[in-house]
Amino acid sequence: LIGALDVERSQAIGARLLPEVAARRAGSVILDLTGVDALETEGAEALMKVARAIQLLGARPILTGIRPALAEMLVKRGVELGGILTLRSLHEGLTRCRTA
Numbered sequence: 001l002i003g004a005l006d007v008e009r010s011q012a013i014g015a016r017l018l019p020e021v022a023a024r025r026a027g028s029v030i031l032d033l034t035g036v037d038a039l040e041t042e043g044a045e046a047l048m049k050v051a052r053a054i055q056l057l058g059a060r061p062i063l064t065g066i067r068p069a070l071a072e073m074l075v076k077r078g079v080e081l082g083g084i085l086t087l088r089s090l091h092e093g094l095t096r097c098r099t100a
Helices: 007-024 041-056 068-076 090-099
Strands: 002-005 028-032 035-039 060-064 085-087
Touching: 002 007, 002 041, 007 041, 028 041, 028 090, 035 041, 035 068, 041 060, 060 090, 085 090
Parallel strands: 002 035, 028 060, 060 085
Antiparallel strands: none
16 A cells, blocks of 8 residues: 555545455455555544454455554554554565465
8 A cells, every 4th residue: 555544545445455355265465554654543443444344254454564653653543453463564464475
């Protein structure tokens, strides 16, 4: 993902992604945040809803590339990431998917 993530964009990502997760019977879905330069609280919460929906479809959501400023913002705003695997880099996410 690249650029700003607000509620509308997070919802649009979910609208496009979730049918593909089901159709492809995905085992894992990587949401790479390396290129995200702005994330509103509501956008982060909407993205977490997408991650939870991925779980409900039987796939494992993996968040990668959370930079320090983004991590600090998520913690300050109380965005709950419990139960969602977070890894440092897209490389680590891909490695985890291959070994699972």
